[in-house]
Amino acid sequence: MAEAHDYKAIGTRPVRPDGVDKVTGRANFGADLNLPNMLHGKMLRSPHAHARIKRVDVSQALAMDGVYAACAGGDFPTNERTTDLAKNCMARDKALYHGHAVAAVAARTPYIAERALDLIEVEYEPLAPVLDVDEAMADGAILVNENLHTNGDASKPASNVAAIVKFERGDVEQGFAEADVVVEVDCRVPTAHQGYIEPHACTATINEEGEATVWCCTQGHFDVRSLTANVLGKSVGEIKVIPSEIGGGFGGKTIIYLEPIAVKLSEMSGRPVKMVMTREEVFRATGPTSATHCRAKVGAKRDGKITAASAWLAYEAGAFAGAPVGPGCMSILAPYDLEHFSIEGHDVLVNKPKVAAYRAPGAPQAMHAMESAIDDLARELGMDPIDLRLKNSADEGTQAPYGPVFPAIGFRKCLEATKAHPNYTKPKAEGTGRGVAAGFWFNIGMQSSAEARLSEDGTVTVVEGNPDIGGSRASMCLMAAETLGVPYDRVRTHVGDTESTGFCNVTGGSRTTFATGLAVVQACEDIIAQCKQRAAATWDIDVEQVDWADGQAIPKPGVNVDANPLSLRDIAKNAGRTGGPILGRASVNAQGAGASFSVNFADVKVDRETGKIDVLSFTGIQDAGTAIHPAYVEGQMQGGAVQGLGWALNEEYIYDENGVMENAGFLDYRVPVASDMPMIDTQIIEVPNPSHPYGVRGVGETPIVAPLAATSNAARDALGFRIADLPLSPPRVLEAIDNQADA
Amino acid sequence: MSRVHVTLSVNGEPREMLCEAHQSLLDALRDELGMTGTKEGCATGDCGACSVLADGRLVCSCLMLGVEAEGMDITTIEGIAQGSELHVVQRKFLEAAALQCGICTPGFIVAAKALLDQNPNPDETTIRYWLAGNLCRCTGYDKIVRAVQDAAQELAYEA
Numbered sequence: 001m002a003e004a005h006d007y008k009a010i011g012t013r014p015v016r017p018d019g020v021d022k023v024t025g026r027a028n029f030g031a032d033l034n035l036p037n038m039l040h041g042k043m044l045r046s047p048h049a050h051a052r053i054k055r056v057d058v059s060q061a062l063a064m065d066g067v068y069a070a071c072a073g074g075d076f077p078t079n080e081r082t083t084d085l086a087k088n089c090m091a092r093d094k095a096l097y098h099g100h101a102v103a104a105v106a107a108r109t110p111y112i113a114e115r116a117l118d119l120i121e122v123e124y125e126p127l128a129p130v131l132d133v134d135e136a137m138a139d140g141a142i143l144v145n146e147n148l149h150t151n152g153d154a155s156k157p158a159s160n161v162a163a164i165v166k167f168e169r170g171d172v173e174q175g176f177a178e179a180d181v182v183v184e185v186d187c188r189v190p191t192a193h194q195g196y197i198e199p200h201a202c203t204a205t206i207n208e209e210g211e212a213t214v215w216c217c218t219q220g221h222f223d224v225r226s227l228t229a230n231v232l233g234k235s236v237g238e239i240k241v242i243p244s245e246i247g248g249g250f251g252g253k254t255i256i257y258l259e260p261i262a263v264k265l266s267e268m269s270g271r272p273v274k275m276v277m278t279r280e281e282v283f284r285a286t287g288p289t290s291a292t293h294c295r296a297k298v299g300a301k302r303d304g305k306i307t308a309a310s311a312w313l314a315y316e317a318g319a320f321a322g323a324p325v326g327p328g329c330m331s332i333l334a335p336y337d338l339e340h341f342s343i344e345g346h347d348v349l350v351n352k353p354k355v356a357a358y359r360a361p362g363a364p365q366a367m368h369a370m371e372s373a374i375d376d377l378a379r380e381l382g383m384d385p386i387d388l389r390l391k392n393s394a395d396e397g398t399q400a401p402y403g404p405v406f407p408a409i410g411f412r413k414c415l416e417a418t419k420a421h422p423n424y425t426k427p428k429a430e431g432t433g434r435g436v437a438a439g440f441w442f443n444i445g446m447q448s449s450a451e452a453r454l455s456e457d458g459t460v461t462v463v464e465g466n467p468d469i470g471g472s473r474a475s476m477c478l479m480a481a482e483t484l485g486v487p488y489d490r491v492r493t494h495v496g497d498t499e500s501t502g503f504c505n506v507t508g509g510s511r512t513t514f515a516t517g518l519a520v521v522q523a524c525e526d527i528i529a530q531c532k533q534r535a536a537a538t539w540d541i542d543v544e545q546v547d548w549a550d551g552q553a554i555p556k557p558g559v560n561v562d563a564n565p566l567s568l569r570d571i572a573k574n575a576g577r578t579g580g581p582i583l584g585r586a587s588v589n590a591q592g593a594g595a596s597f598s599v600n601f602a603d604v605k606v607d608r609e610t611g612k613i614d615v616l617s618f619t620g621i622q623d624a625g626t627a628i629h630p631a632y633v634e635g636q637m638q639g640g641a642v643q644g645l646g647w648a649l650n651e652e653y654i655y656d657e658n659g660v661m662e663n664a665g666f667l668d669y670r671v672p673v674a675s676d677m678p679m680i681d682t683q684i685i686e687v688p689n690p691s692h693p694y695g696v697r698g699v700g701e702t703p704i705v706a707p708l709a710a711t712s713n714a715a716r717d718a719l720g721f722r723i724a725d726l727p728l729s730p731p732r733v734l735e736a737i738d739n740q741a742d743a
Numbered sequence: 744m745s746r747v748h749v750t751l752s753v754n755g756e757p758r759e760m761l762c763e764a765h766q767s768l769l770d771a772l773r774d775e776l777g778m779t780g781t782k783e784g785c786a787t788g789d790c791g792a793c794s795v796l797a798d799g800r801l802v803c804s805c806l807m808l809g810v811e812a813e814g815m816d817i818t819t820i821e822g823i824a825q826g827s828e829l830h831v832v833q834r835k836f837l838e839a840a841a842l843q844c845g846i847c848t849p850g851f852i853v854a855a856k857a858l859l860d861q862n863p864n865p866d867e868t869t870i871r872y873w874l875a876g877n878l879c880r881c882t883g884y885d886k887i888v889r890a891v892q893d894a895a896q897e898l899a900y901e902a
Contacts, residue, residue, distance in 0.1 A: 018845075019836075023833040023837060023852060024821065024829070025780015025819065027845055031773075111763065197792055198784065198844070199783070247845070247847075248844045250880070470881060631839070631886070634885075634886075635881070640883075643883075665785065665789060666785050675868075675871040675875040679888070680883050
């Protein structure tokens with residue numbers, strides 16, 4: 001493999017190939033497609049957080065002028081194999097959260113559809129909801145699902161705790177006994193939403209043969225295909241999914257909500273049906289990530305050597321099992337090399353929307369707790385927080401808490417870069433606080449396919465199946481150009497639909513540049529192999545005697561042939577005479593997604609009159625393996641940082657006692673705006689991932705992990721005492737200041 | 744329900760449309776004129792994805808009725824480039840990688856152009872407060888602010 005400084009394309013910052021369409025309004029997003037004769041679908045949603053559905057009658061809605069179809073839970077296959085996701089798309093016998101879909105209509109205009117919802121009669125038997133993770137875990141709690149047993153053990157009574165996961169090593173009691181100092185934190189983090197700016201949207205049509213086509217904004221159209229097929233009881237082959245451009249997802253567009261409903265309404269009406277959520281629906285019925293209650297405890301010798309750490313995590317799953325507590329447990333101690341630890345996590349049902357993945361799902365909340373504890377430990381020991389982490393850091397050869405042994409990782413380099421960073425070496429300003437924290441995400445590989453098609457003029461078209469959520473087409477072009485030895489502008493990348501490219505798992509898990517990138521590189525290597533064969537045939541020599549360099553086939557040194565090099569363009573032009581079109585293909589199940597570590601630090605100022613915290617500066621330092629397009633790597637780091645800062649400082653679902661979200665809009669669920677934030681300084685560390693030809697590690701998720709604790713630690717530094725819970729919103733901070741003054 | 748005939752100018756071109764009385768300018772642009780470059784993120788005036796210029800003034804088109812646009816000059820994202828020439832703000836957004844998913848980009852570009860039209864040399868704080876009505880969830884705003892700074896610098900150099 002070439003050294004980083006030898007790369008010609010990789011590491012440059014060209015304009016993305018889909019850029020012009022996105023700055024001119026041409027790019028088509030989820031809600032931008034309109035079909036002839038199209039209807040508009042709308043969903044009726046439960047006004048109760050928990051209720052038995054006794055009866056749904058859509059007949060009056062159907063009788064309204066301009067209404068063409070209506071459906072409810074009874075119109076979808078329901079049996080013992082019906083998945084939670086199907087029941088989330090449309091409630092069956094119970095509504096499990098406020099906003100749960102219970103019926104839908106399709107009408108000539110969105111306005112008519114909206115009014116028709118009022119004519120749907122639903123008879124509910126309201127039930128008391130369970131709305132908090134601690135309450136849900138208590139003995140005698142109201143049950144969200146009477147048939148759910150912890151870890152599937154039906155010999156135990158039904159419970160809201162769907163699963164308990166544990167990771168342990170050594171003897172944690174002995175480790176704490178050896179400690180000179182032990183600290184403990186107990187933190188609650190409320191529900192937050194991914195907050196993508198584009199609401200969920202889809203358009204569906206189905207013909208008389210039962211063949212459906214779905215256009216939608218999604219992080220993974222192959223998953224939309226299989227999940228929609230499952231909800232409708234159809235085969236995968238009957239459904240074609242065409243991804244639009246996607247207006248943000250952050251994990252929240254890896255599952256489905258509308259697609260099977262739109263297909264069903266299309267089937268009933270015989271016309272295409274478009275469904276677009278309102279922002280309020282997005283908040284009430286999609287996304288959010290788990291509210292959590294975490295306890296973290298860590299003990300160390302006076303010299304800073306950690307002797308033991310333990311964690312207890314409880315995550316709200318919403319109405320169906322599946323909180324990201326497993327990944328939280330995997331991440332919480334990953335930065336450290338520990339002899340003794342124990343981690344126990346709980347996946348807990350409550351009457352709130354089913355959680356979806358949100359950028360490094362589960363890690364920010366868990367690491368907020370542990371990195372707060374590590375910060376307190378550094379204070380108790382009188383150590384610099386970076387020195388404390390350096391003394392205990394994981395490195396190549398360390399066994400991760402979740403099992404595997406780390407190959408080359410960049411955590412120590414991130415810590416060392418922090419110590420040397422001018423933002424860290426400069427003294428903090430008077431009256432401000434500084435906090436640091438570590439971040440981690442394991443990243444995933446999984447399945448991807450790619451084709452590289454050589455056009456007759458020597459340009460290359462790459463086709464792969466991962467929706468481009470933040471510049472991945474540019475990264476694919478750069479890796480293809482590097483592999484083929486041609487300029488960036490000779491390659492275009494297209495995102496194919498489910499029928500025009502091979503299977504790809506979702507754009508998620510920070511896998512696209514790693515796994516789909518690997519498939520693209522291999523597809524280009526396939527092109528090179530075929531080009532070498534064509535050149536060998538042209539020159540009448542053995543293919544082993546042909547080299548590929550700088551985008552052309554050349555005879556190997558010492559091969560006695562009188563031949564000029566054959567460029568990609570030459571070979572393409574003559575392809576018809578040398579064997580036909582040249583098409584490179586690859587499909588992979590990518591192994592060895594390199595773990596990604598970060599260190600973040602923030603300087604904050606607390607207004608003691610109002611409780612408002614201002615972030616004065618923020619620095620993210622992260623191992624990217626190899627930054628294919630450094631500007632988009634920085635963009636991931638900056639965007640993740642600001643999402644994390646929003647979570648730390650302001651964002652939370654506020655519920656009333658009936659389980660109704662009171663702030664379901666961007667005015668009251670306040671994500672950061674430009675005037676809230678400083679510039680976000682970044683430093684990319686490059687410790688190449690040995691499992692990728694160019695050393696790529698996923699970079700998208702790690703950036704959101706450390707900001708929660710970095711902010712909390714900075715506020716601790718500024719205030720002189722810790723506020724363990726998030727967000728550090730003005731009312732909470734002001735109350736804590738007042739309580740501190742009273743104490 | 745009877746629809747209202749509206750005559751207006753969109754990106755310098757005379758247009759007519761039939762609007763429902765309750766229909767927002769955003770929905771009228773997208774659904775009646777087929778101009779889908781202007782995006783809906785919230786429909787409550789909180790996210791700025793639907794930013795357009797109405798007689799030169801920056802507005803959320805979701806907060807205006809289509810019928811209110813009678814006689815007005817509306818500029819949308821589709822009208823920012825001049826022929827095949829991108830506006831300097833569009834070019835700087837591309838060069839600075841100031842977009843990731845791109846859904847907020849039309850609104851930011853319309854808003855940034857409106858700023859530079861009236862204040863060709865804004866400082867960072869002015870840019871941040873001017874753009875505070877536009878939500879971006881991907882970039883953390885850093886590269887967007889820098890793209891607007893770059894555009895201002897180029898305009899100053901050309902002036």
